Amino acid sequence: MKTPNIFMFAIVFAIATFSQAQEIKPKEVKKEMKRVAEWQIAHFRDTYSDRKDPHHIADWTNGALYVGMVKYAEIANSNKYWRWLKKIGKEQNWKLHSRRYHADDHIIGQMYIELYRKYGDEKMIAETRKSFDYIIAHPSKQPITLDNYKHLERWTWCDALFMSPPVWAKLSNVTGDEKYSAFMMKEYEATITHLFDEDEDLFYRDNSYIGKLDDGKKIFWSRGNGWVFGGLTLLMEEYEPGSKEYEYFKAIYLRMAEKLIKIQTPEGHWAMSLLGQDKYPTPETSGTAFFTFGLAWGINHGLLDAETYQPHVEKAWNALVSYITKDGMLGYVQPIGAAPGNAWPDKTEVYGTGAFLSAGSEVYKLYGGE
Template sequence: MKARKSIFIIVIMILAGAVRAQDIQPQEVKEVMQKVADWQIAHFKDTYSGREKPHSPLDWTNAALYVGIVKWADMADDDRYYNWLKNIGIEKEWELFRRMYHADDHAVGQMYIELYRKYDDEEMIKPTIEQFDFMLHHQATTSLAWKSPFHQSRWNWCDALFMSPPVWAKLYNITGEEKYLDFMMKEFKATTDYLFDKSESLYYRDQRYFTQEDNGTKVFWSRGNGWVFAGLVNIMAELKPDSKEYKYFLKLYKTMAEKLLALQTPQGHWAMSLLGQEFYPTPETSGSSFYIYGFAWGINNGILDEATYGSAVERGWKAMVGHVTDEGMLGYVQPIGAAPGKAWPDKTEVYGTGAFLSAGSEVFKLYGGQ
């Protein structure tokens, strides 16, 4: 009798897997990723968020796009995406953006390091190493309080945890130099101790939101927490799972994942104000894509239980794909900001595309893509 029951359970599991595989096909994931990537590259020099000029190729907005494009390039059937990225680096002489200490201006270094891993050309990372070594020898000691003097010389806003720490983690990984890891850990912990609300398991965007309320709820910005959640994944991917550093990030990641799972809307996205779904019914695809990326990565790496988190990935991915136009533009990306706001089906931003492509890279693997 027990043998029959075991066989029945196995058959059910196999059938369930088959149903899931038929529901989201890896080839379809790949096709929509290519459509979105191609549209974004074709419209790379467009203006967004009401700006008069396009973003600099080294701006954080585009750096976040490159994080996703690199993941897509690794899946694509030709090197034209890698070549597109490499041409940007060559044109800009592999320099980071303008500000020495500002996390946003470090973010493009993530792309440079991934290209170095592919092409083994040290010129691609030389300027990043030189700048980071300077910062190590001239460390900022400014306050994390918002609008204190030179405050953004440190990571005092949650977006920064996506922009700069993964570059330090990647440098540590490729060089073996503990100094990069030690600095990253010190500063990441300082920011988390300052901005993380332990009672809510979420990050405030910055000090200004500690006491603010929105329709009676605390203000936890969706994309802001998405920056952090994706940043945790991108850092952990560079660390040894048995290291104390990895375990620190893993605890944070699991804590946030549990909270975020409970906050997903019935439609599959996450509200722009995470605790205020009823006041922000409009979909938002940049923060939501980061959460899908983080969940799918966790399942793929045996960290999150698929029975618990798999349906959230499925519903979320279907919702995101539903906001891709026939031409390949990802809609409902909230414009540049620092708090919950508005989004529209016919408006996008490059960082939203980067988040979508990051999500797709892990959804593809989850549903059997090779």
Template structure:
């Protein structure tokens, strides 16, 4: 009898994974706590720098997660907060016409348009992207080229701009948005994707560099790529050439990510060098959890290993939220592996955490 009970426990563990270790109510509670803390501290200066402009990419990443939380929340407080930011800025993108960072706030505009269907929310973005399609940047992707960031020649750019193009394609049904994005995304991937490791270099400068004998793949940069892939795929029609292209990258990265996840549940700041970077980093790790859980929820990623990875990851991320709702261990603005600590946060870390929570909640609430 004892043997039968033991076998039953093993079977249930394998069949259902570890999702039962996460309580749906607790997921919503910690998400609300983090969202409310961040709204109260939106004008703080992080890491001894001035408060971010409302349309800055840092805040844009926050709005991505906040939009997902607003959809889950039990009142319109969060939607109203996001709408207020859009109205105050006349639904404009940020300052630089070509720079991907300054397109990222378009993610929020698209999310709000889907809820309210108010044309003014998307018109400035559509107008600017029309200009870009008619006057595309011709610069090379080399880092030393003048105006090199007029194209997506750093990996985190693939989170900032391409999903906005995918949103416009999905919302309008106009193929031109997808065509432009698809060609530019392929150019970046051919330039920065390591086909052996199935990870992206942050930019050209890291291709031939090594850190203590390991290739340098920045955790947060790859986290942003991976989350962006999930959002792009959400906007595409299955079985199309574009969907299959992005799905192939997504699956390759997914396999790599569960292979290199640390025993504590996070991912190292230098993804292949966890022994040299033991400190957690919650912004990149949260986006990995978001992307992996999205794949589970959409029945793309199957098997116990994926569910185990996201459960361990989410439990780790939630443990880094302090009693007030501040998410710690967020690496400051940078472009390479660095430092993080329990008392350091940033708005984009909150956005990543809320994105992860939105998919975790769907996973555990459906069980």
């Protein structure tokens, strides 16, 4: 009587194993990236996260989309995506968003600098440089603690490490002026000291989570750590290997990478609360995509051993692709938030698309794409 049950278990196990072990081909990676990019462009001005109005074009949500769209534009066989990004820059008059010190309002500067690198038009970065010159001359005196969202002028929440620091590093790189990098390093180190858990090699979202437990486990938000991990790759890209800055970011990156492969779920994604897989079994694609991006980048740049890390990238990428709808929408993107929560197969967000395109750009290269 027990044989059929064992037989059925074997079939299910074999199917699950096969789905996780599907061979990744660069042509297919690019195909999925195009589907998701095209869907997002067509639905760019939709509303997300149950909000009444579309995100402002310079909002952090769209800024994260632009980071991924730039990376897709670099490998797409069309200038269509560069033109789309350039149109947005012109519409925004090449200005950052409205809050001078707020990290979220800096992120669009990443796109401006990449467009400057492609087109060489100084006006694309003039406003960003002007804004950052002011900040350097008038640094915020707020503390490094968030304190119930009272203090937002410095990088008091871990998401900020994706939003603002890469802009400062890129600006130093394209202008040759080290003052932007120097300012960024000082502020980054303050955030690391405040939010990095030395025992778990992960980041608290902000100081309100330090010391808190959920079912006896520390709370490390997946997307929050994804912001940091993805941001580390963006930063390392701006520095020469062996430089003081590169080695600083590399040390944090390697600690996180080693931790991440230990806590990846059997299904391939990462739980919304990284140490709480049992309580948060629902897939979540924005954090997972950022981790996939970062891990694949590390293999491609010789920081991570392919034999150890590539199976984790493969499992994660196959999981991500399985959550794309037939229309090309990336599902299971957790709405705007600051902690583990819910995600649904039929809901997305622009930053999830950006994370997916960033991941795809590195997975494409990892599997032989030019």
